[in-house]
Amino acid sequence: MHNNLGDKLEGTVGERYKIIRNFRYGKDLNVYKAYEVNNDKSRVPYVIKSYKTREAFEIESQALEILKDAPNIMQMIDVYSQQTIIVCECALYDLETFLSHQDYSQRHKEEGDIIKSIVSGLMELQKHNIVHTELAPKNIMYFQEKDGYTERWKLIDFDSACISDKDDVKIVTNYSAPEVIRARENGTEIKANFAMDMFSFGLVLYFLETGQHYWDGESEVAKEEMISTRHLLIDVHDPSACFIIKELLSKTIINRMTLQIFMQSSYYTGESEKKMYRTSLTILGDPILEEPTNIANNEYDSDYIRGMNDVEFRLYQQVGSWNI
Structure with missing residues (x-):
């Protein structure tokens, strides 16, 4: 038809x-x-x-x-x-087109408003128990409202949307969560859930920070990195952004950062704590921590924690306190 x-x-x-x-x-x-x-x-x-x-x-x-x-x-x-x-x-342009014309400093000047708009859209979806399943830069578009003055970023393309924990995921893209890709390769069905959109959101943040797609949909090496049990290698220079993206891209669904936890992070709120971390990074020269000891209820393996720098570890402790 x-x-x-x-x-x-x-x-x-x-x-x-x-x-x-x-x-x-x-x-x-x-x-x-x-x-x-x-x-x-x-x-x-x-x-x-x-x-x-x-x-x-x-x-x-x-x-x-x-x-x-x-x-x-x-x-x-x-x-x-x-x-x-x-x-x-009708939109003016999508996020992918917009960022293709921005350098690093320009991207970071705009990213705060972009992220808040995406979060607002995800909040609406979760409020109505909807999983987008195709969240990606091309499905985040910039609109001018009817008044001719108000402009905002919005989520589009809901023809593959699912009801959380009820509908099977219908599509696999290069922004899909690893469990979705594995299910497709194994020929099995998988129920949609909010964690899938959060993984896609992590890849969108990676795109915002680097201007590059983590997986282009074709590279077998990058795909295997996404769906393997190893931790993703994140080439993001901002330590707070790097930490947040790692949390969103957790291979283990139960450990993947939720939208509620993300909204409490200093990376999202932009509070002075974020500036303090960046200042300490400059002073400390971005040291790599040895494996910390006596971390209560640590759910991450030692390689994950050993790879954190000082700033990331402080954020890790902060996230742990939110989950208590």
Whole structure:
């Protein structure tokens, strides 16, 4: 039932909207830019999205209906069930495109607002028991609101979204959690849960910090590193960011940082503690700690802790206190 709209809309949706061009975007290149037929003066652009299957249409339209008015979630404007088409607000660009034009200092100037927007979107999803399953830079887009002044980052693309602990994950991407990739390789089903989105969030933070994808979806070496039992090697220079990303990219789901814990971190809040850590790093010259002793209820192996620098270990102790 793949809707290939070409350059013309039929039926009721065609009476209201006119396609301007194909965005050449989406898994099936099924996303189009359009304007309202009887409102050319405003020239407000919209996105028309058609679907390969009715299931995908129903998943996304229902998710967007549930997430209506959420500030950091793409908003649905119209839905046409018979034609399996939805109309949404139109973004200016995605995070991947935006960061491709930024250097290190520019990325870090913008990252605070970007991260807070992503967290806001994830909070809405978790509040409604929804797992995105495709969180990635290309699915984080920058929108201008109808007032022409307000602009914000929002999460998009919910046609593979799942209900946590109920629905099986439907898709594997280069931002999927290792348990999802392993399940696909083993030919088994796996229920969606919030921890999967948190792993993807860790990879998004890695992309924000480095400007590079951890896994391009093709490199077998990088994939094996992601799904093996070894710890990921994180090439991030900011020690607090490095620690947080390591926690989010835990191979063990039970040890993976939750959204609630992330929101308590100084990396997220931007409190003076973060500045203090960075100052101490300069003074200490980024020493590598020997394996600490007498850590209560340590759930990490010695190699993980031995690899921490002084700043990361202080953050590790901080996270431990939050879990008590």
